[in-house]
Amino acid sequence: MADVKIAVIVGSLRKDSFNRKIAKALMSLAPAGLVLEEVDIGQLAMYNQDFDDESIPLAEWTAFRETMKQYTGVLFVTPEYNRSVPAVLKNALDVGSRPYGQSIWNGKPAAIVSVSPGGLSAFGANHHLRQSLVFLNVPAMQQPEAYIGNVANLFDAAGEFVNAETKEFLYKFMLAFAEWVNKVERQ
Known part of the structure; x- marks a missing residue:
């Protein structure tokens, strides 16, 4: 496969977040x-749709939309806030999907990894994001699913994996994602 550019979108703003x-x-x-x-x-x-309706979209929206056009696919890494995705991630979906009929998400293959310090592994956020992606016509990889729970126990102080099993799972996940991107792009 020739090099394929994938955008990684992290739903947590903290620079040292587990998601990052x-x-x-x-x-x-x-x-x-x-x-x-x-x-x-x-x-x-x-x-705020008014800015698009009046043909004066904000500069950061335009820059984001143009940036995302250069990527073939998207890897979402998200925490769970109140059984859903964080507002910053939902907002990025909304900004990229507008103006109506000009969505930058349309047809881009994607994968979702949800991350949590708890045992539920951000299951709700993962599935809520999948709902939005269906509407946006983003073919999200179905298998393997990636729910990373108890994440605080997976890294050492330097940010390196201490859990070889999780590292191996994520490696296989990325192999499957590469296959998924290739499959969607061939269609």
């Missing part, structure tokens, strides 16, 4: 052919 650590680990485990780059969503103002 998992995202960095996934980026390091990507097989040849996938080029993963994190796309920052923290600067996006909350979506």
